[in-house]
Amino acid sequence: MAAATVVRLPYLTVDEYLHTSYEPDVDYVDGRIEERNVGEWDHSDLQGEIISILRRQAKAWGIRAVPEVRVQTSATRFRVPDVCVVSASGPREQIVRTPPLLCIEILSPEDRFSLSVRKYRDYITMGVPEVWIFDPANRIAYVLQPDEKTITHRDGSLRLEGTPIELSLADVFGVLDLS
Secondary structure: OOOEEEEEEEEEEEEHHHOOOOOOOOOOEEEOOOOOOOOOOOHHHHHHHHHHHHHHOOOHHOOOEEEEOOEEEEEOOEOOOOOOEEOOOOOOOOOOOOOOEEEEEEOOOOOOHHHHHHHHHHHHHHHOEEEEEEOOOOOOOEEEEEOOOOEOOOOOEEOOOOOOOOOHHHHHHHHHOOO
16 A cells, blocks of 8 residues: 655656656655555455456456556655556556556555545545545555545445446455465
8 A cells, every 4th residue: 555654855846756766666655655555465465366356257247456556646645555447448557647447555564544644635636536545454445536535445345436346355355364
């Protein structure tokens, strides 16, 4: 998941950010770099499972799902969601500038939902209909909507209204039970 540590480096221009490689990639917010918490097993396992489920349904649902692609949410903000879902009929952009259908984030143990809300709001402000946030430690999913309403899900499925996109929480979190 992203939106963790703000690195207090000198101000960077958008051009400098776009022409610099980061491992792992970072968010760019108004001239500053924000590191993302990634690299732990449950985070990676859940991200892989979500991508796998979405890609198995990609043709039927008319979508493309990609991990960790840069999304330009405003002129001076670039976010890197854990999973980005776009319409298959939409433009194929190296940096996503057309609002995705869905941005998905996965919390790492160091992430705090309340501190990450600014990042999620950037997606909503850009025009993303919903942001889905998965908490592998507590096996909870949150849905952030444009009206700033956050819905908590402990079971059942998440469905993106107006699309066939649906993820069963049992299927998604089930990967964490595999040995």
